[in-house]
Amino acid sequence: MAIWLDAAAPDFEERFKALLSTKREVSADVGTVVDAIIDDVRERGDTALAAYSKRFDEVDFDEPATPMKVSEGEVAQAFSEVDPKVVEALKVAEARIRSHHARQLPENDFYKDEIGVGLGHRWTAVEAVGLYVPGGTASYPSSVLMNAVPASVAGVERIVMVVPAMKGKVNPAVLAAAQIAGVSEIYRIGGAQAVAALAHGTESIKPVSKIVGPGNAYVAAAKRAVFGTVGIDMIAGPSEVLIIADGENNPDWIAADLLAQAEHDTAAQSILITTDKSLGKAVEEAVERQLKTLPRGEIAGASWRDYGAIITVPDIETAMPLANRIAPEHLELAVDDPDALIPKVRNAGAIFAGHYTPEAIGDYVGGSNHVLPTARSARFSSGLTVLDFMKRTSILRLGPEQLNRLAPPAIELAECEGLGAHARSVSIRLNRKE
Amino acid sequence: MAIWLDAAAPDFEERFKALLSTKREVSADVGTVVDAIIDDVRERGDTALAAYSKRFDEVDFDEPATPMKVSEGEVAQAFSEVDPKVVEALKVAEARIRSHHARQLPENDFYKDEIGVGLGHRWTAVEAVGLYVPGGTASYPSSVLMNAVPASVAGVERIVMVVPAMKGKVNPAVLAAAQIAGVSEIYRIGGAQAVAALAHGTESIKPVSKIVGPGNAYVAAAKRAVFGTVGIDMIAGPSEVLIIADGENNPDWIAADLLAQAEHDTAAQSILITTDKSLGKAVEEAVERQLKTLPRGEIAGASWRDYGAIITVPDIETAMPLANRIAPEHLELAVDDPDALIPKVRNAGAIFAGHYTPEAIGDYVGGSNHVLPTARSARFSSGLTVLDFMKRTSILRLGPEQLNRLAPPAIELAECEGLGAHARSVSIRLNRKE
Numbered sequence: 001m002a003i004w005l006d007a008a009a010p011d012f013e014e015r016f017k018a019l020l021s022t023k024r025e026v027s028a029d030v031g032t033v034v035d036a037i038i039d040d041v042r043e044r045g046d047t048a049l050a051a052y053s054k055r056f057d058e059v060d061f062d063e064p065a066t067p068m069k070v071s072e073g074e075v076a077q078a079f080s081e082v083d084p085k086v087v088e089a090l091k092v093a094e095a096r097i098r099s100h101h102a103r104q105l106p107e108n109d110f111y112k113d114e115i116g117v118g119l120g121h122r123w124t125a126v127e128a129v130g131l132y133v134p135g136g137t138a139s140y141p142s143s144v145l146m147n148a149v150p151a152s153v154a155g156v157e158r159i160v161m162v163v164p165a166m167k168g169k170v171n172p173a174v175l176a177a178a179q180i181a182g183v184s185e186i187y188r189i190g191g192a193q194a195v196a197a198l199a200h201g202t203e204s205i206k207p208v209s210k211i212v213g214p215g216n217a218y219v220a221a222a223k224r225a226v227f228g229t230v231g232i233d234m235i236a237g238p239s240e241v242l243i244i245a246d247g248e249n250n251p252d253w254i255a256a257d258l259l260a261q262a263e264h265d266t267a268a269q270s271i272l273i274t275t276d277k278s279l280g281k282a283v284e285e286a287v288e289r290q291l292k293t294l295p296r297g298e299i300a301g302a303s304w305r306d307y308g309a310i311i312t313v314p315d316i317e318t319a320m321p322l323a324n325r326i327a328p329e330h331l332e333l334a335v336d337d338p339d340a341l342i343p344k345v346r347n348a349g350a351i352f353a354g355h356y357t358p359e360a361i362g363d364y365v366g367g368s369n370h371v372l373p374t375a376r377s378a379r380f381s382s383g384l385t386v387l388d389f390m391k392r393t394s395i396l397r398l399g400p401e402q403l404n405r406l407a408p409p410a411i412e413l414a415e416c417e418g419l420g421a422h423a424r425s426v427s428i429r430l431n432r433k434e
Numbered sequence: 435m436a437i438w439l440d441a442a443a444p445d446f447e448e449r450f451k452a453l454l455s456t457k458r459e460v461s462a463d464v465g466t467v468v469d470a471i472i473d474d475v476r477e478r479g480d481t482a483l484a485a486y487s488k489r490f491d492e493v494d495f496d497e498p499a500t501p502m503k504v505s506e507g508e509v510a511q512a513f514s515e516v517d518p519k520v521v522e523a524l525k526v527a528e529a530r531i532r533s534h535h536a537r538q539l540p541e542n543d544f545y546k547d548e549i550g551v552g553l554g555h556r557w558t559a560v561e562a563v564g565l566y567v568p569g570g571t572a573s574y575p576s577s578v579l580m581n582a583v584p585a586s587v588a589g590v591e592r593i594v595m596v597v598p599a600m601k602g603k604v605n606p607a608v609l610a611a612a613q614i615a616g617v618s619e620i621y622r623i624g625g626a627q628a629v630a631a632l633a634h635g636t637e638s639i640k641p642v643s644k645i646v647g648p649g650n651a652y653v654a655a656a657k658r659a660v661f662g663t664v665g666i667d668m669i670a671g672p673s674e675v676l677i678i679a680d681g682e683n684n685p686d687w688i689a690a691d692l693l694a695q696a697e698h699d700t701a702a703q704s705i706l707i708t709t710d711k712s713l714g715k716a717v718e719e720a721v722e723r724q725l726k727t728l729p730r731g732e733i734a735g736a737s738w739r740d741y742g743a744i745i746t747v748p749d750i751e752t753a754m755p756l757a758n759r760i761a762p763e764h765l766e767l768a769v770d771d772p773d774a775l776i777p778k779v780r781n782a783g784a785i786f787a788g789h790y791t792p793e794a795i796g797d798y799v800g801g802s803n804h805v806l807p808t809a810r811s812a813r814f815s816s817g818l819t820v821l822d823f824m825k826r827t828s829i830l831r832l833g834p835e836q837l838n839r840l841a842p843p844a845i846e847l848a849e850c851e852g853l854g855a856h857a858r859s860v861s862i863r864l865n866r867k868e
Binding site: 085093118126141355365380383387392 | 661801802803817
């Protein structure tokens with residue numbers, strides 16, 4: 001049973017605040033362990049990687065079948081192990097993701113302003129990117145596509161994937177997805193040690209400049225620790241969906257969408273805001289009914305019970321500021337005219353508009369990216385795009401005339417800041433006496 | 435005396451690698467102290483801020499002249515304390531920065547693809563941003579402009595500045611810059627405690643969603659710690675300039691530019707790559723000569739002695755891959771035809787093109803941003819732009835026809851990933867039996 005909140009009730013603000021501040025994930029304090037692993041990999045390189053992989057993943061890189069680097073043969077073999085329909089689906093997804101992300105390629109710019117100063121910028125791709133893929137049940141081929149394709153579109157030359165392989169076995173669908181998306185190198189390593197290897201390099205693995213992809217608490221702490229040496233994407237937290245629905249909805253559809261979020265993780269959160277209390281009741285019943293036949297019913301049930309919420313509002317407009325305070329990763333607008341609500345969305349990772357856009361479509365084949373800001377971080381960050389794999393160099397160009405014109409305020413500010421050499425580097429070009 | 439490297443020498447690769455990996459900054463291990471301060475501010479709020487400010491900045495918020503929040507009166511007073519020429523220069527700089535950054539405002543997008551799926555995105559401003567300004571000699575009014583103006587252009591409603599005030603006094607030029615740039619609130623606090631207050635809020639300070647601006651090791655560690663709760667900009671490291679010069683240069687100009695970088699900090703780095711050994715010699719002599727008359731000669735001299743370098747190359751093309759490996763924050767192209775070299779620049783924060791664009795112009799009045807990636811991070815990150823104060827919400831919209839078309843691959847992938855509720859949220863809309 002999810003909790004119920006009524007936006008018209010006197011205690012609503014208090015209860016809504018409590019909902020917002022619910023801590024859904026205890027971040028384990030793994031900093032010390034992770035720092036030691038990173039230091040060890042920097043010092044012992046491949047030897048450290050082999051030791052950790054033996055200990056944590058029960059894999060021996062000395063065995064011919066499971067070397068650290070995944071061979072082309074193993075990738076080819078993976079295609080024969082994956083259902084051809086899945087391979088076909090991965091190709092459909094890849095093509096749609098690629099074509100949508102190609103629109104994100106930025107333009108260079110250069111112009112002269114009214115006094116003739118040239119200003120501009122050029123975009124270039126990051127040269128090498130590391131992609132972390134979790135092991136076990138969270139080893140999702142779709143996430144490989146969502147991270148690797150934007151990097152490929154950006155023009156990244158080396159896309160290096162790492163994936164922990166319990167007893168040496170990598171999920172073949174993950175290998176197929178990597179090949180389809182254009183990953184260039186794959187290593188059978190995981191955990192903080194894999195992040196350290198990507199950031200600092202070892203004898204076998206050349207370092208990368210940026211690391212992306214989700215992982216457990218150790219991976220997250222390692223990414224935080226190497227941030228600065230390399231770039232990182234956001235630290236992914238537990239996932240969430242918010243559905244805004246008027247009375248004209250099929251409760252079974254809404255329930256299915258809430259559960260699709262909840263089945264990810266017991267720390268996932270599914271929230272429904274509706275103008276219609278009876279719809280809320282019907283959705284709640286449908287959730288209970290659907291839970292019974294769900295393979296991951298236990299996980300989804302725990303998430304719904306612990307963090308699920310149904311909020312009733314007097315009208316749909318009232319829902320929007322609440323949605324912006326929740327700042328959900330996924331926002332479904334289950335109304336006939338979503339276009340009327342979209343301009344009112346301030347904080348959300350992605351909007352799924354109308355009755356026929358279940359969030360799961362966006363997870364796989366919509367074409368947009370499913371790597372989105374979690375845990376209220378849509379207040380300040382965005383989903384993954386091609387720009388995350390590029391960087392921008394600004395360009396400034398003055399001639400003698402522009403320098404003469406801008407020298408006085410530049411010298412004034414340099415002197416006010418006590419930076420005499422700054423002032424001189426400008427004045428010396430004016431042939432002035434210092 | 436800076437070190438000399440010759441790209442044609444047999445030991446060059448080894449010596450160049452050593453130059454690249456020189457550690458210029460010892461990052462103090464302040465994590466534990468910072469974590470305790472953050473916890474304390476979360477717990478005691480304003481009381482903790484007052485206590486730390488008394489201890490570290492010798493300021494008493496109970497004194498009427500130095501409340502925690504800087505009053506409008508104090509800001510007005512600051513304008514009367516600052517040289518009117520400096521105020522004028524700040525206004526010139528602000529207008530140029532604003533007009534250049536206005537070009538960075540991104541466009542929304544929405545289109546239908548060939549099967550009628552609607553895809554797009556909308557950009558919105560971060561609602562509240564915190565701007566950290568260091569105290570003491572590093573309290574630069576130009577940095578206030580460079581951080582606050584892009585936020586203002588982006589449409590950020592609350593721009594909250596914090597600045598430590600030794601004995602209560604804030605640099606009046608910093609206050610004037612804040613007012614000119616559109617800062618909305620100013621607090622007389624600094625250090626890890628100020629970062630904690632911005633991230634988590636106190637009784638007097640409403641929390642922000644993103645924190646930008648440079649600071650010492652404590653501020654950097656605090657930003658790293660609150661990353662996730664709020665967004666942060668990059669962690670600024672020691673600054674650097676690389677000048678690529680052919681033989682046709684005035685050695686005094688080049689020397690002035692090298693020293694303008696070196697005077698920032700003993701950990702700053704100034705490198706010259708030249709095709710002309712005799713120019714290198716002349717620059718070296720000019721550096722020694724100019725150092726004698728420089729107010730911050732001691733700092734600049736230490737930086738040049740410890741980290742300065744002159745690299746000779748057989749031709750200008752050889753310089754470019756070296757520049758990309760250095761990935762400098764600032765790259766000056768001191769040649770007659772910089773346009774021929776610009777397309778070969780892969781990793782650099784900003785390019786200053788031609789003989790009349792000393793880097794110092796970009797620090798103040800060029801119009802481009804002076805917050806740039808340091809310490810080789812131009813390999814994966816970019817200078818500050820308006821986009822750093824905005825976020826992007828993606829939009830996906832399918833009708834029944836598009837859902838029917840994309841359902842099979844979506845269901846295939848959901849099932850392959852073991853996510854039954856994902857599959858059901860799609861199939862249920864097709865009125866299929868589960």
